[in-house]
Amino acid sequence: xxxxxxxxxxxxxxxxxxxxxxxxVVSKWGxxxxxxVTLGFLRVALGGTALAVVLRAGNAPSSTATDxxxxxxxxxxxxxxxxxxxxxxxxxxxxLGTDLTNASQGSLLTVLTPVFTVGLGAAxxxxxxxxxKTVGVGLAGVGTVVVLxxxxxxxxxxxxxxxxxxxxxxxxxxxxxxxxxxxxxxxRYSALTAATYATLAxxxxxxxxxxxxxxxxxxxxGDVPLDSPTLLAVAYLGLASTAAxxxxxxxxxxxxxxxxxxxxxxxxxxVGAALGAAFLDERLGPGFAAGGALMALGVWxxxxxRADGADA
Numbered sequence: 001x002x003x004x005x006x007x008x009x010x011x012x013x014x015x016x017x018x019x020x021x022x023x024x025v026v027s028k029w030g031x032x033x034x035x036x037v038t039l040g041f042l043r044v045a046l047g048g049t050a051l052a053v054v055l056r057a058g059n060a061p062s063s064t065a066t067d068x069x070x071x072x073x074x075x076x077x078x079x080x081x082x083x084x085x086x087x088x089x090x091x092x093x094x095x096l097g098t099d100l101t102n103a104s105q106g107s108l109l110t111v112l113t114p115v116f117t118v119g120l121g122a123a124x125x126x127x128x129x130x131x132x133k134t135v136g137v138g139l140a141g142v143g144t145v146v147v148l149x150x151x152x153x154x155x156x157x158x159x160x161x162x163x164x165x166x167x168x169x170x171x172x173x174x175x176x177x178x179x180x181x182x183x184x185x186x187x188r189y190s191a192l193t194a195a196t197y198a199t200l201a202x203x204x205x206x207x208x209x210x211x212x213x214x215x216x217x218x219x220x221x222g223d224v225p226l227d228s229p230t231l232l233a234v235a236y237l238g239l240a241s242t243a244a245x246x247x248x249x250x251x252x253x254x255x256x257x258x259x260x261x262x263x264x265x266x267x268x269x270x271v272g273a274a275l276g277a278a279f280l281d282e283r284l285g286p287g288f289a290a291g292g293a294l295m296a297l298g299v300w301x302x303x304x305x306r307a308d309g310a311d312a
Contacts, residue, residue: 010252011248012191012247012248012249012250012251012252013248013251013264013265014264015244015248016244016245016246016249016264017264017265017266017267018268018271019241019244019245020241020245020268020271020272021267021268021269021270021271021274021275022236022240022272022275023236023237023241023272024098024272025272025275026233026236026241027039027095027098027233027237028098028099029233030230030233030234030237031095031098031099033224033230034224034225034234035214035217036095036096036098036213037092037095037206037209037210037213038210038213039095039234039237040091040092040094040095041091041203041210042234042237043234043237043241044087044091044203044206045203045206045207046234046238046239046242047199047237047238047239047246048196048200048202048203048243050238050239050243051192051195051200051246052196054192054196054243055193055196058192071189071193072189072193072197076185076188079184079185080185080194080197080201081201082181083178083181083182083185083194083197083198084197084198084200084203084205085201085205086174086175086177086178086181086182086198087198087199087201088205089174089177090171091202091206092206092209093168093170093171093174094171094175096164096167097109097164097166097167097168097170097171098164099164100161100163100167101161101164101165101168109168109169109172110168110172110265110268111141111144111145111148111266111269112169112172113172113175113176113265114137114259114262114263114265114266115137115141116172116173117176117179117180117258117259117261117262118133118259120177120179121179121180121183121257121259124181125180125183125184125257125258127257127258129259132304133259133260133263133302135298135301136263136298136299136300136301136302136304137259137262137298137302138298139297139298139301140266140295140297140299140302141266141298142294142298143266143270143290143292143293143294143295143297143298144266144269144295145291146287146291147269147270147273147287147288147291147292147295148269148273149287149291150284150285150286150287150288150291176262178198179249179253179258179261180258182194182198182253183253183257183258186253186254187253187254190254191251191253192250194250195243195246195247195249195250198246199242199243199246249261256303260302260303263298263302263303264299266298266299267295267299270291270292270295274288
């Protein structure tokens with residue numbers, strides 16, 4: 001029982017990565033009917049609303065003079081707005097980059113997110129990059145690449161859109177920023193509070209970018225379809241891969257370092273490959289089992305570290 005409690009923190013980030021595993025299939029389809037930034041705006045608007053409803057239901061508003069009336073200290077509001085900026089940068093560059101690149105590029109560049117998070121965690125939060133963490137991240141990264149090599153033609157990585165690749169690199173770094181800079185707020189308040197206000201702060205930012213995008217593309221009122229498939233796609237992106245996944249991702253930060261949580265991101269493309277095989281009749285390469293095992297081993301190695309970054 002003690003061992004199970006020790007690894008309980010992993011359930012949140014791991015589930016988040018699983019939810020993100022299906023995000024690329026849904027978003028790539030969504031781009032065929034809704035422009036990328038506008039789809040991102042709809043995603044955070046719905047996700048932020050859902051998070052706010054849950055937060056409101058679970059916490060009665062405070063009326064003290066020091067917390068602005070919602071349980072958050074006034075001096076921390078700029079930090080939540082800054083987190084909203086990281087969210088905006090992540091969504092805009094991720095969706096635009098995904099729209100411009102192929103599946104192999106998008107999946108491989110995702111692997112860089114944990115690397116950026118470990119480095120930023122060391123630079124900003126002073127987290128130790130221990131030997132255990134380095135070995136675990138390396139194993140998980142190699143395992144993920146093995147899985148992707150069996151699913152995609154990696155020769156196509158160099159054949160895609162350079163702008164799209166650059167945007168996905170920025171998206172990986174931005175998500176690392178959202179993870180690292182959100183950690184102190186998660187630990188001061190809660191994962192739900194941090195995820196809610198960061199998401200809500202991003203809504204007007206992405207709303208402005210969406211308006212610019214629609215105007216540039218010549219979209220008028222009513223040009224964005226609202227049929228059942230589109231609404232279901234937006235619902236998945238907003239409720240599952242935003243509201244639920246971002247909250248679950250932040251739950252891990254309440255207990256362990258940003259670098260430890262980051263390693264669970266490697267599960268995203270592996271889960272995506274499995275879902276593609278299950279629902280899209282995509283083939284799994286011969287290295288899927290071996291690569292998945294390596295990824296799981298790397299995640300387990302990193303999870304053995306205590307929250308302070310010391311080897312267990």
